[in-house]
Amino acid sequence: MTQAEASSYTAEEMMAVAAARRLADGTVCFVGIGLPSRAANLARATHAPDCVLIYESGAIGAKPRHLPLSIGDGELAETADAVVSVPEIFSYWLQGGRIDVGFLGAAQIDAHGNLNSTVIGEYERPKVRLPGAGGAPEIAAWCRETFVMLRQTPRTFVERLDFLTSVGQPPDARAAAGRRGGAGVTCVVTDLGVLEPDPETRELTMTELYPDVTIDDAREATGWDLMTAADIRLVPAPTSDELEALRALKPANEQTVTS
Amino acid sequence: MAEIVPLTEAVRDLVRDGDVVALEGFTHLIPHAAGHELIRQQRRDLTLVRMTPDIVYDQLIGMGCARKLVFSWGGNPGVGSLHRLRDAVENDWPAPLELEEHSHAGMAAGYAAGASNFPFGIVRGYEGTDLATRTNIAWITCPFTGERLAAVPAIRPDVGIIHAQRADEAGNVQLWGISGVQKEVVLGSTRSIVTVEEIVSELEPRPDAVLLPAWTVTAISVAAGGAHPSYAHGYYERDNAFYVRWDEISRDRDRFRQWMQRHVLETADLSEYQRALQAREASAV
Secondary structure (H helix, E strand, O other): OOHHHHHHOOHHHHHHHHHHHOOOOOOEEEEOOOHHHHHHHHHHHOOOOOOEEEEOOOEEOOOOOOOOOOOOOHHHHHHOOEEOOHHHHHHHHHHOOOOOEEEEOOOEEOOOOOEEOOEEEOOOOEEEEOOOOOOHHHHHHHOOEEEEEOOOOOOOEOOOOOOOOEOOOOOHHHHHOOOOOOOOEEEEEOOOEEEEEOOOOOOEEEEEEOOOOOHHHHHHOOOOOOEEEEEEEEOOOOOHHHHHHHHHOOOOOOOOOOO | OOEEOOHHHHHHHHOOOOOEEEEOOOOEOOOHHHHHHHHHOOOOOEEEEEOOOOHHHHHHHHOOOEEEEEEOOOOEOOOEOOHHHHHHHHHOOOOOOEEEEOOHHHHHHHHHHHHHOOOEEEEOOOOOOOHHHHOOOEEEEOOOOOOEEEEEEOOOOOEEEEEEEEEEOOOOEEEOOOOOOHHHHHHHOOEEEEEEEEEEOOOOOOOOOEEEOHHHOOEEEEOOOOOOOOEEOOOEOOOHHHHHHHHHHHHOHHHHHHHHHHHHHOOOOHHHHHHHHHHHHHHHO
8 A cells, every 4th residue: 555545544454345345234243342343333324324233242233333342341231232141142143144244353364264363373272362153153154144354464365274263165975964053254355355255266366456456466466276266356445435434433442453 | 148247358258269259240340359359368270260351350450369260351451452451471470370262152151051050151163263272162053953062061159249330238249331241240140249329218210220229249349449440431431641650560561560569469459449549640640
């Protein structure tokens, strides 16, 4: 990103805008803290006022006026249509298949959208102990679609995960057995652009790039041999309306993608 | 039938070294005061259970109270890592910490099974993940549809500890707002301690509230402000600045120990802890 662009919007703002634009009005979203919460609330504040935000703390239809720092801030309970218990949110709503889009972050992703949020290094003696699975395994398996948001670097986009916390794509066996379940990871929104599974091979493929990002930038930031779409699209920069709405959400503090 | 006793007494009488203890709270109503009392009374070899271990578990682990942690997401929400948890897992400091980790759905099902007196809960999850090989689950087949499901053992702590807004003099407990797995942990535990913001002569019914009747609770202790730095809906807000500050306090072993010494070990109870916190803030200004 050039100096002039960096001064007008940040990489995280571009990510939030790119993800928000993908949410159609009325989408039922299972939202985590940080960037996903920014993206979903931006959608609600702009083109998708009837997006339904569900937080895993049990808030259904939350309409926060400012971005929560935690997944269970009082603001979420106060503005929600209903607050239910945690066992209910995970059984009736998530595993019950009532969510359109689930958001996930991670420390590592592979070319099939499998995610690691458990450890870097060996499980028994990790170099870095990460927070762990949280809602990820069931979000990835049971939302109709999963959007992943994380920065694209060779350390995060890896050939082989240190630990497989959530599965990127539904196993064929599940479809064969007639089981319900989602489509898995349908897009990965990074600080360079967007990846989507190739319709044939299912491998994550760079399909969109942000302004001033080249295919070579994306390749260099990826730990595997990155496929790029033949008709790679250019994502328009955030509009002034989008930036204004995003900044009006006033995050409680700057969030990191992986926490 | 619930007895109303001071928190020091409740912890002394109900929590033993080696117990399986769950201090629950999903961001809201986290029983910090009770956790501090466990640290003051130097409980050891605890198996700590919690879906979302955060600051108070970081403190318990860093002070050497825990042998094992059963959890599904361990972090400082919205801020980052739990440095004491990481130090225990990565470097065995101050002692090795055994982990049993689940997904949120897995633990929620385990708690619901515990409350229901079922042997296990079921989850549509874990399939294809490395968690399946690391966690304590078994695969079962649905007798009606043939679907393959994960069975998660019921969570039945020796002691379940929660914080609630209020109780009445008869020992009935009322809490509202984000209610997490608080009801499940009290019903699923052999003994329970509920700290409350206040005891009132009569509980006004609230249609959205969770009610734990006096006959489901072992001990109730008044701990006004006892959820800080988390919050008690209708009483006080979350102290977000403290969560950010904890990141600095806990990063370094010595600074962490000094902080715990000054604020927890050298204070006799919650009100002295609150005074120590205020004194620090006053001197910082």
